[in-house]
Amino acid sequence: xxxxxxxxxxxxxxxxxxxxxxxxxxxxxxxxxxxxxxxxxxxxxxxxxxxxxxxxxxxxxxxxxxxxxxxxxxxxxxxxxxxxxxxxxxxxxxxxxxxxxxxxxxxxxxxxxxxxxxxxxxxxxxxxxxxxxxxxxxxxxxxxxxxxxxxxxxxxxxxxxxxxxxxxxxxxxxxxxxxxxxxxxxxxxxxxxxxxxxxxxxxxxxxxxxxxxxxxxxxxxxxxxxxxxxxxxxxxxxxxxxxxxxxxxxxxxxxxxxxxxxxxxxxxxxxxxxxxxxxxxxxxxxxxxxxxxxxxxxxxxxxxxxxxxxxxxxxxxxxxxxxxxxxxxxxxxxxxxxxxxxxxxxxxxxxxxxxxxxxxxxxxxxxxxxxxxxxxxxxxxxxxxxxxxxxxxxxxxxxxxxxxxxxxxxxxxxxxxxxxxxxxxxxxxxxxxxxxxxxxxxxxxxxxxx
Ligand code: 5AD
Ligand code: SF4
Numbered sequence: 001x002x003x004x005x006x007x008x009x010x011x012x013x014x015x016x017x018x019x020x021x022x023x024x025x026x027x028x029x030x031x032x033x034x035x036x037x038x039x040x041x042x043x044x045x046x047x048x049x050x051x052x053x054x055x056x057x058x059x060x061x062x063x064x065x066x067x068x069x070x071x072x073x074x075x076x077x078x079x080x081x082x083x084x085x086x087x088x089x090x091x092x093x094x095x096x097x098x099x100x101x102x103x104x105x106x107x108x109x110x111x112x113x114x115x116x117x118x119x120x121x122x123x124x125x126x127x128x129x130x131x132x133x134x135x136x137x138x139x140x141x142x143x144x145x146x147x148x149x150x151x152x153x154x155x156x157x158x159x160x161x162x163x164x165x166x167x168x169x170x171x172x173x174x175x176x177x178x179x180x181x182x183x184x185x186x187x188x189x190x191x192x193x194x195x196x197x198x199x200x201x202x203x204x205x206x207x208x209x210x211x212x213x214x215x216x217x218x219x220x221x222x223x224x225x226x227x228x229x230x231x232x233x234x235x236x237x238x239x240x241x242x243x244x245x246x247x248x249x250x251x252x253x254x255x256x257x258x259x260x261x262x263x264x265x266x267x268x269x270x271x272x273x274x275x276x277x278x279x280x281x282x283x284x285x286x287x288x289x290x291x292x293x294x295x296x297x298x299x300x301x302x303x304x305x306x307x308x309x310x311x312x313x314x315x316x317x318x319x320x321x322x323x324x325x326x327x328x329x330x331x332x333x334x335x336x337x338x339x340x341x342x343x344x345x346x347x348x349x350x351x352x353x354x355x356x357x358x359x360x361x362x363x364x365x366x367x368x369x370x371x372x373x374x375x376x377x378x379x380x381x382x383x384x385x386x387x388x389x390x391x392x393x394x395x396x397x398x399x400x401x402x403x404x405x406x407x408x409x410x411x412x413x414x415x416x417x418x419x420x421x422x423x424x425x426x427x428x429x430x431x432x433x434x435x436x437x438x439x440x441x442x443x444x445x446x447x448x449x450x
Contacts, residue, residue, distance in 0.1 A: 019045040020054035024071065025062025027248065028210050029095055031161040033060045036094065036121050043125045052082065056090040056128075063096035063176050065350040072097050076109045083111045090128065092116060096180035100354075102137045118166070118181055119144055139182045156202045158398055158429040159244075159412065164192050164232070165211030170251055172278070173289045173357040174318060174349060177212050186217045189227060189235070196236055203429060206244035206398055206412075207236070215250040215259055230258030237268045243431055244398065246416075248274045249316075252292050252300055264307035270414050271308055272342075275301075276316035280335025281328035284321050289356070294335050301339055312342035312386065312415045319375055320349040320368025322360035329371045336378055342386040342415060344379045348372050387417065387439040394449045395419075397434040399426050418443040 019040050023033045036058065037047050048054055059075060062068040072093065083089050092114035093105050099117035106112050114127050117137035122144045126132040167182040168175075196207055211217060214229065221227035221235070229247075236245055245268045252275055262269055279285050282293045304311060317332065336344075348368050351358045390413070397419045399411035409426055411434075413419050419434055420443060426432050434446035 016046040017044055017055040018048040018050075018053050019056045019058065020048050020051045021058045021060060022051075022075065023060045024068055024095070025060075025064060027161055027208065028163060028166070028212065029060050029062060031163050031210055032095070032118060032121060033058075034161075036060070036124060039121065039124055040128075043128060054089065056092065057082075058092045058094055061093060061095035061097035063100050063180050063352075065347060066352065067350070069097050069100075072105075073108065076112065080111055090114065092124070094118070094121065094124075096176065099137050099180040100176065103135055106135065154202065156199060156204050158204060158400055159206040159208070160199050160204045161208050161210050162192065162195055162199065163187070163210045165214050165217040168212040169216075170213060170253075170291075171289060171356075173287065174321065174352065174355055176352045176355060179354055181212055184213060184216055186219045189219050189221050189232065192232065193235060193239070196239055196242065200239055200241045205241065205429065205431060206246070207242060209233075209236075209245070209247040211247075212249065213251050213254065214247045215254040215256070228256050228258050229254075230256060230260075230262040233259070233262045233266055233269055237266045243268060244396075244414075245269050246272060250275050252277065252290075252297050255300055255304070260304055260307045263304060263311065270416070271311045272314070272414070272416050273304065273311055274314045274316075275304075277335065278316060278318050279321065279324075279328065280332035281324070282331075284324055284328045284332075287323055287357075288318075288321060294331065298335070298338060313339060314342050315339075315344045317344060317346040317375060317379075318349050319346060319372040320363050320365075322349070322357055322362055324349075324363055324368075324371075329375075333375065333378060336375070336382070340386075341379060341382050343383045346372060346375050346379060384439070386415075387444060390415070390417065390436040390444055391439060392436065394433050394435045395446075396431055397421065397446065398431045399428055401428060413444065420445045421448060423448050 019037060021033045021037060023029050045056060051057060057079060059072060061072045079091060083091060090113045091111055093112055094116045095118060098115045102115060105115050113134060115135040116124055116127065119139045120136040123132045123136055127134055127136060165186045167184045168177045169184045171178050199207060217229045217232060219227055221231060233245055236242060277297050278288055278290060280294045285293060351362060395413045397411040397413050399409050401410050403410050403420055407422055407424060409421050409423055411419050421434055425448060433449040435449045436444050436446045438445040
């Protein structure tokens with residue numbers, strides 16, 4: 001609270017407290033941050049973009065790679081002077097580092113007031129009021145989203161996230177997610193449909209369904225039968241005004257037939273699929289506990305492309321996994337050549353304590369660096385080619401914000417490319433047909449189609 005606010009007469013409404021949230025990592029964290037902001041709204045907090053004026057700073061962390069966790073501690077170090085100036089400042093650590101490190105965070109950084117794991121966000125207001133422990137990282141039985149209030153009055157941006165599933169039972173040998181986010185839990189159909197309808201009523205036209213293993217979602221449907229993820233997408237596509245559906249992230253082994261068929265049958269389902277493969281070497285895939293081979297992945301891609309020929313594929317790769325040889329790396333390069341990705345994320349292997357791979361001997365770091373460079377160069381070439389292929393095509397673009405240059409609008413194409421259009425004829429939230437005329441490094445330029 002500012003000095004001004006405390007000087008106002010007691011009967012006047014005091015100025016809202018300011019909440020600054022920094023979000024690290026994946027889209028699930030972006031979604032969680034939004035929900036926490038809404039929950040804290042009930043406690044009188046409004047969001048600020050300026051950390052210096054905040055009454056509370058919340059760091060929503062990521063634990064997936066070592067660097068992500070180290071970033072938290074350096075950011076906390078930088079908060080020390082702010083806390084010294086403002087002893088009432090509340091500092092909270094949320095997310096997967098909070099889950100993994102718990103009390104250790106407060107021990108290392110005594111300026112931290114609250115530590116809250118991803119499954120306990122609904123208790124944040126209580127924690128702040130001192131009605132719950134200040135370190136909460138258990139996995140409760142109830143659905144945290146039931147307890148997180150939504151501000152149903154506020155209009156939303158045209159594209160929104162919706163978490164449908166959390167956690168992961170796959171236990172890839174390198175990954176902390178099964179430990180930080182826990183076992184797979186699917187949210188019930190009714191909740192998901194309700195939240196989707198609510199978002200659409202608030203101006204949303206595109207929903208990205210989120211889950212650590214989103215295509216593993218399953219639940220009892222409205223008809224009492226067990227629904228798979230494809231059935232859920234079909235039900236969502238019946239919501240009037242929901243023009244686009246996307247989902248992320250998926251495991252190849254959960255690409256069920258009904259989901260592949262949804263790509264063929266549901267026009268609202270965008271022709272874009274993020275399907276991590278991690279490696280193209282069977283030896284490494286086995287060591288990673290991915291439970292599929294390179295050929296099985298390639299066959300799956302064939303089936304998906306048969307259902308939706310214009311689909312764009314993206315993936316994740318880990319380079320330098322323990323035991324990776326030149327031949328394994330060459331196998332990964334060949335898989336990339338064979339599939340042809342629209343874009344992809346690639347990471348140097350990072351040993352994470354508590355995972356099975358942590359104990360294994362690492363490969364030479366310089367070799368891993370060189371392989372990563374080579375792999376990224378190939379992926380960059382493929383991304384360029386995919387963008388080049390868009391030139392001359394007419395695509396749907398959902399406009400999300402004005403560009404920096406006056407008269408310019410920015411939206412997302414069906415394939416998730418950012419598209420810049422010079423036009424005064426569209427507004428935020430419009431979905432228009434755009435002819436692509438140019439490709440830049442990470443975006444496209446287009447003109448409104450007649
Ligand atoms: N080291 C490097 N990359 C990792 N990922 C997950 N765990 C690790 C790790 N220990 C990558 C995987 C995953 C993505 C979200 O992060 O590629 O798909
Ligand atoms: Fe981690 Fe994804 Fe493997 Fe689950 S499927 S363990 S989230 S990499």
